[in-house]
Every structure is written in C-alpha cells, then in structure tokens.
Amino acid sequence: MATAMKALGPTREQLLARVGFAVSALLLLVVAPAFLSDFRLGLLAKFLCFAIIAVGIAIAWGNGGMLVLGQGLFFGLGGYCMAMYLKLAEAGSVGLPDFMVWSGRETLPAFWKPFEHAWFAVGAAVIVPVIFAALLGTLIFRSRVRGPYFAILTQALAAAFVILLVGQQAITGGTNGLTNITTFFGLDLADPGDQRVLYFLAAISLGVVYLIARQLLNSRYGKLLIAVRDAEDRVRFLGYSATRVKVIAFATAAGMAGLAGALFVPIVGIISPAMLGIVPSIEMVVWVAVGGRASLAGAIAGAIAVNWAKSSLSEEFPSGWLYFQGALFIAVVAFAPMGIAGAVAWARDRILERTGRKQPGPTTTATAEGTS
Amino acid sequence: MSTREKGGRFWLLAILALCLSAFVAVGCGSDSKDEASSTSASASSDSGDTIKVGILHSLSGTMAISEVSVRDSELLAIEEINKNGGVLGKQIEPVIEDGASDWPTFAEKAQKLISQDQVAATFGGWTSASRKAMLPVFEKNKALLYYPVQYEGLESSPYIFYTGATTNQQIIPALEYLQKEKGVKKLFLVGSDYVFPRTANKEIKAWAKANGMEVTGEEYAPLGSTEFSTIVNKVKASNSDAVFNTLNGDSNVAFFKQLDGAGLPSDKLPVVSVSIAEDEVRGIGADKVKGQIVAWNYYQTTPGAENEKFVKAYKAKYGKNRVTDDPIEAGYVGVKLWAAAVEKAGSTDPEKVKAASKGLTLDAPEGKVTVNGENQHITKTSRIGVINENGLIDTVWESDGPIEPDPYLKTYDWAKGLS
Numbered sequence: 176m177a178t179a180m181k182a183l184g185p186t187r188e189q190l191l192a193r194v195g196f197a198v199s200a201l202l203l204l205v206v207a208p209a210f211l212s213d214f215r216l217g218l219l220a221k222f223l224c225f226a227i228i229a230v231g232i233a234i235a236w237g238n239g240g241m242l243v244l245g246q247g248l249f250f251g252l253g254g255y256c257m258a259m260y261l262k263l264a265e266a267g268s269v270g271l272p273d274f275m276v277w278s279g280r281e282t283l284p285a286f287w288k289p290f291e292h293a294w295f296a297v298g299a300a301v302i303v304p305v306i307f308a309a310l311l312g313t314l315i316f317r318s319r320v321r322g323p324y325f326a327i328l329t330q331a332l333a334a335a336f337v338i339l340l341v342g343q344q345a346i347t348g349g350t351n352g353l354t355n356i357t358t359f360f361g362l363d364l365a366d367p368g369d370q371r372v373l374y375f376l377a378a379i380s381l382g383v384v385y386l387i388a389r390q391l392l393n394s395r396y397g398k399l400l401i402a403v404r405d406a407e408d409r410v411r412f413l414g415y416s417a418t419r420v421k422v423i424a425f426a427t428a429a430g431m432a433g434l435a436g437a438l439f440v441p442i443v444g445i446i447s448p449a450m451l452g453i454v455p456s457i458e459m460v461v462w463v464a465v466g467g468r469a470s471l472a473g474a475i476a477g478a479i480a481v482n483w484a485k486s487s488l489s490e491e492f493p494s495g496w497l498y499f500q501g502a503l504f505i506a507v508v509a510f511a512p513m514g515i516a517g518a519v520a521w522a523r524d525r526i527l528e529r530t531g532r533k534q535p536g537p538t539t540t541a542t543a544e545g546t547s
Numbered sequence: 548m549s550t551r552e553k554g555g556r557f558w559l560l561a562i563l564a565l566c567l568s569a570f571v572a573v574g575c576g577s578d579s580k581d582e583a584s585s586t587s588a589s590a591s592s593d594s595g596d597t598i599k600v601g602i603l604h605s606l607s608g609t610m611a612i613s614e615v616s617v618r619d620s621e622l623l624a625i626e627e628i629n630k631n632g633g634v635l636g637k638q639i640e641p642v643i644e645d646g647a648s649d650w651p652t653f654a655e656k657a658q659k660l661i662s663q664d665q666v667a668a669t670f671g672g673w674t675s676a677s678r679k680a681m682l683p684v685f686e687k688n689k690a691l692l693y694y695p696v697q698y699e700g701l702e703s704s705p706y707i708f709y710t711g712a713t714t715n716q717q718i719i720p721a722l723e724y725l726q727k728e729k730g731v732k733k734l735f736l737v738g739s740d741y742v743f744p745r746t747a748n749k750e751i752k753a754w755a756k757a758n759g760m761e762v763t764g765e766e767y768a769p770l771g772s773t774e775f776s777t778i779v780n781k782v783k784a785s786n787s788d789a790v791f792n793t794l795n796g797d798s799n800v801a802f803f804k805q806l807d808g809a810g811l812p813s814d815k816l817p818v819v820s821v822s823i824a825e826d827e828v829r830g831i832g833a834d835k836v837k838g839q840i841v842a843w844n845y846y847q848t849t850p851g852a853e854n855e856k857f858v859k860a861y862k863a864k865y866g867k868n869r870v871t872d873d874p875i876e877a878g879y880v881g882v883k884l885w886a887a888a889v890e891k892a893g894s895t896d897p898e899k900v901k902a903a904s905k906g907l908t909l910d911a912p913e914g915k916v917t918v919n920g921e922n923q924h925i926t927k928t929s930r931i932g933v934i935n936e937n938g939l940i941d942t943v944w945e946s947d948g949p950i951e952p953d954p955y956l957k958t959y960d961w962a963k964g965l966s
Contacts, residue, residue: 214662218655277701279749279965338769341740350741350770351676352650355683365687445680447650489652490659493645494606494615 195472196385203378213367220374220442222482223381227435229463229478230381230388230471231428236460237468238392239424240404241321245329246432246459248336249304251451253433255340256303257440258353259287260296265358273355278345287346293360300437301430308429312422321407330453337452352447359441370442377438381475384431388471391427400424465507466514473516480515597640598633598895600625600885601660603671603681608648609771609796614673616826617695617878618643619865621670624882627860634889642666650680657684657692667895668693668885670878675699675742682707691897693881696874697821697843699746700954701965703922706897708904710881711874712844712927713954714750720929721791721819721842722754724944729817731788733763737778737802738793740767747793747821750956750965757961763787768794773801779809782816792820799823803835813838824872825940833938843873844927845913846940854912870938871912880911884918884925915949924952 185193207219228246235241262272263283269276271283289295311332315325340347348354362369391397402410403420411417440446449455459478466477484503488496511518602621604614625639633639642664644656653672660666661684668691672678675698685692685706692704697712725731736751738744748765755762763785766778779802782790794802799820806818819840825847828836847858847870857879861871884907889895892903905920916925926949932940956962 212662214658217658221655277746277965341769342767344742344745349745350674351679354650354679357683357687443651443654444683445651445654447676447680449650449676486655489645489647490656493643496645497607 192389192472199472200382203381204375208371208374213370216374217370217442218483218486219479220370220377221439222479223374223377224435224439224442225459225462225482226475226478227377227381227384227438228432228459229466229474230384231431231435232460232463233466233468233471233474234388234392234400234431235424235428236463237470237474238397238404239400239421241421241425242323242326242460243329243425243428244326244453244460245331245333245456246428247451247453247456248329248333249308249429249432250436250439250455250459251333251336251340251446251448252304252307253300253436254440254446254450255347255353255436256290256296256300256433257437258356258446259290260293261356261359261440262353263287263291264293265356272348272353274348274351274353275345278349280345284346297437301433304429304433305426308426309422312425313418316418316421316425330456333451333456334453337448340448340451348447350448352445352449353440354445354447356440356444362441364441364444373438373442377442380434380438384434385471385475388427388431392471396420396423461504464514465504467516468514470514470516470520473514473519476515596637598635598637598889599640599642599664599666600882601657601664601666601669601671602641602643603646603653603656603660603669604673605648605677606643606645610646610648610673610677612796612830613826613874614646616869616872616875617673619869620861620871620875620879621695621882623861623864624879624886626864628882628886634886635893635895639886644671646671646677650674650676653677654680654684657681658688661685661688661690666690667889668897668900670695670881670885672696673874678702678707679742689897691885691900693878693885695878695881697877699743700750700956701746703924703954705901705923707923708881708884708918709922709924709952709954710877710884712929713924713952714747715953715956715959716844716927716929716950717821717842718747718751719754719959720946720950721821721840721931722751722758722760724840724842724931725789725791725817725819726758726760728944729789731760731817733761733785733787733789735763735782735785735787735790736765736793737782737790738767739770739772739795739798741770741795743795743822744793748791750962751791753961753965754959768798768802770795770798772798775802775805778802779805779811782806783809783811787816790816790818792818793822794820795822796827797830799827800831800835803831803839807835813840823934824874825870825938826872826875828934828938828940829870833934833936836934837936839934840943841932841934841940842929843932843940844930845873845876846930846932846942847871848939848941849913849930851912851914853910853914857912873913876912880909880913880916880925883911884909884916888918917949919952922952922954924954926951 208216228250232243232246235243266272341350357364362372399415399420403417407417462478462481463474465481467473485500488499602618604618605611606615622641625641628634629638642660644660646653646656657669660669670693672681672694673696678694681692682704686704690706692707693710694707695710697717700714734755736748738748752762764781766781768778817840819842821842823841824843858871862869887909888900888904888907892899904918907918909916914928918925928949929946930942931944932942934940956965
C-alpha cells in the first residue's frame with residue numbers, strides 16, 4: 176500500500192506532516208530564540224532534550240508495545256558518559272574531579288580513563304545505552320518476557336542503577352551526581368551566547384532524531400514493529416524474528432535517551448541520580464502518554480507541554496502546583512486518552528468531515544489500539 | 548447534577564476548568580494558593596520601592612517536611628524587617644519557588660530567581676546535593692545564596708553564606724562530648740547512604756583514629772529505608788558504647804523503633820544524632836526518641852531574650868503546636884544577616900554585601916554570631932542536648948562561647964589529607 180501511495184505523490188497526511196515539520200522548525204529555530212529570554216530559552220533547550228527521550232519512547236512503547244519504564248537508566252548512561260568527560264576536561268592538571276578529591280580517592284578509576292577523550296565520551300553516550308539495551312533486549316525478548324513483566328524489569332534496572340551510583344560515591348559522585356560543569360568543548364556555560372549555541376544544538380538534534388524515527392516507522396520495519404505490537408505470535412509464525420524487531424526498537428529508544436542525556440548535561444550543568452530513578456522514568460512515559468504515544472509529533476509536544484506546564488505552574492503556585500499537574504493528567508486520561516495527538520487528529524477529522532472534504536470513517540492517523 | 552453520572556462529569560469539567568484558570572492565572576501573577584506569601588506578589592520584575600529576594604526550598608517531595616518550616620521562618624524574618632521599615636527604606640518582597648526535592652530543579656529555579664526575578668539574594672536549600680546543584684548557578688551569576696543547614700564541610704563558595712554549622716561546630720564537639728562526658732570507647736556509625744553521612748563518617752573515623760576511639764562498624768541504609776534489623780543486629784553484636792547516627796528523615800522512626808525492640812533503649816546504648824531536631828522529633832514521636840542525644844547549635848529551649856522573642860513570633864504566626872529548631876533558626880538568621888549587611892553596605896550589590904558581611908555580628912536567637920569573612924560561615928556555639936518527653940531538647944553541655952567555623956578542618960592535625 177505504501178508503494179501505491181508513493182506513485183500517486185504525497186498524500187494529504189504526508190503534506191500535513193511536512194507543513195507541520197516546517198512550522199515547528201521555524202518556531203524552534205527562529206521564533207523561540209527571537210522572543211524568549213535567555214532563561215526561558217535554556218528551559219526550552221532542556222525540554223527539547225526530554226522530547227528526544229519521548230521520541231524514543233513513542234517508538235518502543237507507542238509503536239512497539241513495549242512499556243519502557245526505565246528510560247532514566249539510558250538517559251543516565253548517556254548523561255554520565257558526557258559528564259565524566261567534561262569533569263575530566265575541567266579537572267585539568269589535578270587530574271581528579273573535585274568530588275573524588277573530597278571523597279578521599281587518590282587515583283582515577285580505570286573506567287574513567289577512556290573518558291579523557293572527547294570522541295570516546297560522545298560516542299559512548301549513545302553507543303553504551305544502545306549496546307546495553309541490545310544485550311538486555313536480546314535476553315529479555317528471547318525468553319518472551321513481555322507486558323508488565325518487561326515494564327517491571329526495566330524499572331528495576333533504573334532503580335538498581337541509582338543505588339549503584341549513590342553507593343559508589345567516591346567514583347560516581349553519589350547523590351550529588353556530577354555537578355559544577357562549566358565548559359563544553361570550549362563553550363562557556365555561564366555565557367548566554369554560548370547557551371544559545373547549545374539550544375540550537377538541542378533543536379537540531381531533535382529534528383534529526385525525529386526524521387530518523389519517522390523514516391524508521393515509515394519503512395517496512397515500522398510496519399513489522401506495529402505488527403509485532405498487535406500480534407507478536409502471528410508475526411513469528413510468518414517467519415520473522417519478533418525478538419530482533421523488538422530489540423531494534425528498544426535499542427533505538429535507548430540510544431535516543433542516551434543522546435538526550437549527553438545534551439542535557441551541558442545545558443543544565445548537572446547530572447544526578449535524582450533524574451534517573453523510578454519516578455523520573457515514569458514521568459518520561461507520562462509525557463508520551465499526554466502527547467499521544469503512537470505519534471512522534473505527539474510525543475514531542477507532550478514532553479514540551481508537560482514540562483513547560485510543570486515549570487510555570489510550580490513558579491506560580493510553589494506550594495500547590497502538584498495538584499494542578501495531577502488534575503491535568505486526570506483530565507487528559509479522561510477526555511483525551513490518545514493524548515494531545517489524538518485530540519488534534521479528532522478535531523481535524525471533525526473539521527474535514529464538516530467541510531465535506533472527507534468521508535466519515537476510521538481516523539487516518541496512527542493511533543494505538545489496545546496495546547498493553 | 549441530578550444523576551450520579553452527570554455529577555462525575557461535572558467534577559471532571561470542574562477540574563479541567565480549574566486547570567485552565569490556573570494557566571490563565573500564571574499570566575496574571577496572582578498567588579492566591581500560597582497563603583504563606585503575605586507580601587503581595589503583584590509588582591512585576593522592576594523593583595521600584597521593593598527589594599526582591601528569593602526563597603527556594605522543597606515545598607513538595609520527600610524534603611518538604613523539613614524545608615517548609617525553614618521557608619516559614621525566613622518569611623517571618625522578612626515580615627519583621629518589613630514591619631520595621633524594610634532595608635534601605637524599601638520593603639522586602641519574597642519570591643517563593645519550589646525546589647521539589649529534586650536537585651536539577653533547584654538549579655533551574657535558582658537561575659529563574661536570578662535572571663527572571665532579579666532577586667537581591669536567595670535563601671534556600673537543605674540537602675547537600677541541592678546546595679551542590681545550586682553552587683555553580685550562583686557562582687556564574689555572581690549572586691548570593693544563604694544556606695541554612697548544618698553540612699559536611701569541605702566547601703567554601705565565595706557566593707554562599709553558610710548559616711548552619713560546619714563539622715567543627717557540631718560533629719567534633721559531639722565526639723568530644725561522647726569521649727569526655729560519656730566515656731565512650733567504641734563507637735558504631737549508622738547513616739543514610741548519601742554524601743553528608745559518608746563524608747561526616749570519614750571525618751569521624753579520622754578523628755577517632757587520632758583520639759583513641761575505636762570505630763566498631765559503619766553501616767549505610769538507602770535514603771528512606773525502614774528496614775533496620777540487619778543493622779540493629781550488627782550494632783548489638785559489636786558491643787559498642789554508643790552509636791553515631793546520621794540517618795535522615797523517616798528512616799529514624801524505624802531505626803529507633805527497632806533499636807528499642809532489640810533491647811537497646813537510650814540508657815543502655817546512647818545514640819547521638821545530628822539530623823534530628825525538634826521538627827523531626829515532632830514527626831518521629833517524642834516517646835520513641837526520648838532520652839537520646841542530639842548535637843546542634845540551637846534548641847527551642849535555648850535561653851535568651853532574642854530566642855524568647857523569636858519563638859513567640861514564630862508560634863504566633865504559624866500556630867502554637869509548631870516548634871522552632873536549628874535549621875529554622877539558621878534560616879531566620881540568614882535573612883537578618885543579609886538585611887544587616889545590606890544596611891551596612893548601603894546597597895544590595897552582592898560584592899558590596901559580601902564586603903560588608905566581613906566580621907558582621909548579630910544577636911541571633913542562638914546567641915551572638917559573627918560572620919567569618921574568609922569562608923563566609925558564621926561562628927556558632929555548639930550545644931549537646933537530650934530529647935525530653937515533650938519533644939523538646941534540653942541542653943546538657945555547651946561550648947565555651949561561639950566556635951570559629953573551620954570548614955576544611957585546617958586547624959586540626961588529624962584532618963590532614965581529608966580535604
């Protein structure tokens with residue numbers, strides 16, 4: 176069917192998607208930097224990192240049916256890889272990051288050594304999560320662990336990672352995490368101009384991640400992934416390796432979370448176990464649920480909208496903002512179970528219907544039906 | 548609303564409407580939810596006749612139970628200063644933010660206070676992790692932070708004023724008290740697994756080695772853990788004379804309960820705690836910790852006219868059943884010290900405030916305090932107390948006058964190589 180459509184040129188859906196992408200790019204690359212203060216732009220840069228995680232979750236959960244409740248683990252792996260390099264680059268002649276000095280360590284642990292090289296750290300920030308997820312996924316999916324068992328397993332891993340980081344204070348920075356990061360490849364993180372550069376880096380990364388994800392989902396593989404989500408056994412009977420299909424999606428999501436972590440560190444200047452544990456990992460899934468789990472654009476919108484709301488609500492109602500946030504989630508689940516993307520698609524279909532340009536019928540957007 | 552179904556729908560709609568109105572209110576800037584901010588927050592970022600200061604504590608999450616009280620005392624101090632005409636003839640306007648017990652959030656909100664609200668100074672933080680997250684933000688913006696809680700030392704940022712105790716004003720006097728007054732020879736260390744207990748215990752071990760005290764064990768429980776039977780068994784088997792406790796928050800409830808259950812009440816095995824103050828006793832229950840030893844610099848019962856005034860004002864504003872304690876007092880002192888320095892400097896410029904703070908003295912509820920210009924900590928009198936049945940703490944020992952802060956323990960031979 177996909178080839179038949181291509182022959183006829185872009186469909187209305189594809190056109191809409193392209194226009195949407197162009198408008199979003201314009202908003203992020205031109206409008207936002209022009210109108211937002213340095214502080215707000217910095218926040219937006221952080222949310223764009225979160226949106227990169229959300230794209231990964233939309234692939235693994237929305238399209239692959241794997242409820243990944245431990246993305247904090249991969250986000251953390253990426254973030255720590257980057258932060259280790261930045262800490263070492265800053266330590267300079269002392270050779271030891273500040274926290275090791277006050278934790279009483281005299282030598283650099285062996286696993287820190289390779290992170291003296293920028294290329295290694297940047298590569299590792301993405302590759303370590305991917306390899307870890309691929310190995311883990313192969314083990315899990317081969318033994319056909321799925322559904323809630325898979326979700327619990329990922330969550331337990333995120334929790335274990337946090338315990339490991341906290342317990343090994345002398346070599347990981349403990350609960351404090353790796354803080355006081357002030358430079359990033361020659362950029363001065365205190366300088367607003369350099370912060371802007373980082374913002375553009377995050378925005379462009381998000382764009383690239385989105386395009387890759389879109390390409391992946393539109394390919395044959397994407398169809399296969401949805402097929403595995405909806406009827407894994409049938410796909411297996413047809414001769415495909417469901418394990419391989421799922422591992423690819425899981426590892427892709429992990430790689431994206433790792434990339435997000437690596438970008439997050441210079442933007443925020445800190446990475447700590449508080450951002451990797453069970454609660455943040457669940458929050459990541461919540462963004463995607465609010466945005467619409469099957470839609471990439473929805474996931475991005477969800478991550479940005481939820482975090483923006485969290486920031487502005489907590490600024491305005493410092494002691495009561497959590498109630499509003501909770502109410503917001505209830506409202507979304509009650510009124511728009513397919514999230515923002517579902518609500519937008521519904522509204523669009525109604526408008527098209529009313530103007531008579533489209534026959535009433537099943538919605539055309541990719542919506543996830545009864546996956547978990 | 549006649550049928551139940553319609554009622555449910557109504558409520559959902561009501562919630563939605565509430566959320567929407569919340570978003571609308573975000574733009575308007577009225578803060579009706581937060582009753583604690585008594586001063587109006589209607590003025591926008593330009594500070595004509597008010598001076599803005601930031602209050603940044605965890606008002607949600609695990610640390611809220613402790614930090615809300617400190618926010619309250621800081622607001623009390625601001626209110627008192629405003630009643631007396633403010634600073635430099637201007638009223639102080641607090642801008643309150645929620646750190647949400649999450650360290651990067653502290654960094655984000657600190658940046659927001661500095662660049663959006665352009666506050667003259669910020670009062671906030673509790674955990675060391677939150678301070679470490681905020682430190683680079685204040686340093687890079689050259690803005691001031693007043694940090695109100697005792698901590699593990701080994702830090703001295705030029706843009707942070709530390710109004711809580713550093714180790715040589717709290718932990719070391721406690722150790723000396725145990726050795727001299729209680730004759731403790733074998734000490735067991737129990738703590739939550741994070742930076743303060745781990746660093747504090749490192750210092751305790753160095754001190755013990757130099758002073759002939761034996762450390763019989765060192766155990767850590769994850770933050771928020773309530774399972775202590777293994778640790779209690781180890782304590783029991785170690786035959787120690789005392790326990791040095793750096794557990795945080797809720798864990799203390801379970802720890803003391805299980806210690807008591809194992810037949811080790813306070814008269815058999817004294818436990819010295821450095822993270823339990825009156826406010827925490829209120830949460831744990833006085834009956835569970837009665838007779839236990841704590842080490843701080845201030846108690847609600849500390850004598851003196853300044854403290855009487857402070858306790859009275861705090862209770863009058865927040866209710867009779869509220870208690871004051873060390874971090875609450877340190878938060879209050881922080882605001883007063885900043886205001887005094889601003890008056891002396893004639894400006895809210897951080898560099899001028901820093902210069903004016905050097906050697907600044909203040910009659911605080913805990914007694915006379917002096918700002919050490921070099922490390923920006925303050926002198927503090929060390930006080931060892933015993934928890935009584937009313938949940939208050941009676942002082943049983945106190946240092947001869949205020950102790951000079953020494954965050955890097957430079958004046959102690961045994962501490963060589965720690966920093």
